[in-house]
Amino acid sequence: MNGDDAPSAVGRKPVRRFWRTALGFWKGETAWLPWALIGLLVVLVVTQLLVQYRLNLWNRDFFNALERRDGRDIVSQTWLLLALAAASIALASTAVWGRMTFQRRWREWLTRRLIDLWLAHDNYRLLDGGPGEPQLAEYRIAEDARIATDAPIDLAVGLLSSILTAATFVAVLWNVGGSLHFHLLGRAAELPGYLVFASIAYAMLTTGAMILVGGNMANVIERKNQAESELKFAVTRLRTGIPLALAGPAADPAAPAAFALAEVIRNWRRLGAQHVRTTLVSHGNTLLAPLIGLILCVPQYIQETMSLGEVTQAAAAFAAVQGAFNWLVDNYPRLAEWASSASRVGILLMGIDRLEAGRAREDAPPGD
Numbered sequence: 001m002n003g004d005d006a007p008s009a010v011g012r013k014p015v016r017r018f019w020r021t022a023l024g025f026w027k028g029e030t031a032w033l034p035w036a037l038i039g040l041l042v043v044l045v046v047t048q049l050l051v052q053y054r055l056n057l058w059n060r061d062f063f064n065a066l067e068r069r070d071g072r073d074i075v076s077q078t079w080l081l082l083a084l085a086a087a088s089i090a091l092a093s094t095a096v097w098g099r100m101t102f103q104r105r106w107r108e109w110l111t112r113r114l115i116d117l118w119l120a121h122d123n124y125r126l127l128d129g130g131p132g133e134p135q136l137a138e139y140r141i142a143e144d145a146r147i148a149t150d151a152p153i154d155l156a157v158g159l160l161s162s163i164l165t166a167a168t169f170v171a172v173l174w175n176v177g178g179s180l181h182f183h184l185l186g187r188a189a190e191l192p193g194y195l196v197f198a199s200i201a202y203a204m205l206t207t208g209a210m211i212l213v214g215g216n217m218a219n220v221i222e223r224k225n226q227a228e229s230e231l232k233f234a235v236t237r238l239r240t241g242i243p244l245a246l247a248g249p250a251a252d253p254a255a256p257a258a259f260a261l262a263e264v265i266r267n268w269r270r271l272g273a274q275h276v277r278t279t280l281v282s283h284g285n286t287l288l289a290p291l292i293g294l295i296l297c298v299p300q301y302i303q304e305t306m307s308l309g310e311v312t313q314a315a316a317a318f319a320a321v322q323g324a325f326n327w328l329v330d331n332y333p334r335l336a337e338w339a340s341s342a343s344r345v346g347i348l349l350m351g352i353d354r355l356e357a358g359r360a361r362e363d364a365p366p367g368d
Contacts, residue, residue: 014346015339018148021349025109037102044095045161051088052320053168058084059316060176064309099153107149114141114345117352121359127351136236139229140348144341151338159327166324170196172317176310180299198296199318203325206285210329213277217336220274224267225340231260275333282329285322293318 026034058081065073118124118137127137177195191197234257293315300306306314323330 014343014350016346017349017353018342018346021113022106022110022149022345024113025106030105030109033105034102037098040098041095041102041157042160044091044098045157045164048088048091048095049161049164049168051084051091052165053172055081055084055088056169056172056313056316056320060307060309060313062309063312064307067308095157099157102153103150106153107146110149110345111141111145114145114348117349121355123352123355126355127348136229136233137348139225139232140344143228144225144344147337147341148345151334151341155331155335155338158331162324162327165320169317169320169324170199173199173314173321176306176314176317177297178300178305195293195296195314195318196321198292199321199325202289202292203322206281206322206326206329209281210278210332213281214274214332214336217271217274217278217333218339220267220271221337222340222343224264224271225344227260227263227267231257231264234260278333282326285326285329289322289326290315290319293322 058077062074062077062081065077118127118141124137173195174193177193179190179192180194237256294311296318297306297311297314301308301311328335
């Protein structure tokens with residue numbers, strides 16, 4: 001089937017079906033582990049935010065010391081920077097351990113559950129043999145289950161960090177940035193908290209651009225993953241010597257694999273184009289956000305209502321707010337990939353559900 005004509009499996013129902021099984025890890029005998037790790041990660045996120053806030057104050061104090069040419073204060077701030085950096089590194093390393101432990105244990109639990117369901121009552125034979133059923137369930141159990149359990153932890157921790165960062169540094173922008181004084185139609189005007197409004201407007205612009213250029217990415221990833229599974233299916237049949245149903249006795253045995261490879265390359269090309277477009281937005285934002293923060297502070301600095309330290313503090317806060325507001329911009333490709341893999345696992349589970357429902361109807365006493 002042509003990839004452009006194939007209906008996308010990415011939808012709400014398969015994703016809901018994925019969650020119905022995957023959340024079993026959070027219940028019963030295994031519940032203590034995910035909740036303990038969540039508690040640890042929340043504490044690490046909050047503590048890291050406190051360190052980042054102190055680093056933002058360090059920006060102000062260090063550059064004010066430079067402006068005063070205060071050598072003793074500069075040395076003191078340098079030692080403080082080393083201490084803050086060491087704390088941030090330790091927290092980040094512990095957070096990586098916590099996230100990866102969570103992901104590893106969740107993947108192990110879900111994979112075991114999927115294998116048990118797949119093997120029960122010879123479901124694996126019936127699924128592979130049924131028309132329209134999930135092809136190469138092994139790929140969904142191994143690869144899609146990995147992505148479906150990896151991404152939610154990283155995305156959830158990142159989203160929590162972004163919400164807390166935005167709340168904290170918006171307050172910094174409002175207090176440090178102050179009001180912008182200007183003349184409009186010959187009259188003096190004032191815009192309080194202008195850096196906050198500028199950061200919101202800029203974030204809306206970049207997020208809207210990312211949604212516009214990357215709105216189809218989940219479907220493209222789904223088709224790419226389907227093509228990958230079909231290629232593995234074709235190569236497996238070559239290795240085992242089992243001919244594909246569509247291959248006649250005189251057909252080239254490598255033809256199905258060659259066709260599947262062509263589909264993989266075509267879908268990779270489409271995915272590459274999607275990544276190029278989203279990178280234009282995300283990388284452009286990474287480069288411009290700190291500079292825009294500095295430029296917006298120039299009028300205040302020229303009017304001498306901001307010190308050099310406050311300018312760098314406000315610019316750093318602006319970049320932090322942009323990083324928080326643009327969580328979707330930075331994570332859109334990962335979110336799309338997760339939606340595709342979770343949907344594919346959900347479709348496998350729905351296929352097993354249909355087999356179990358049919359078996360229950362056959363076993364039901366007459367008249368029920």
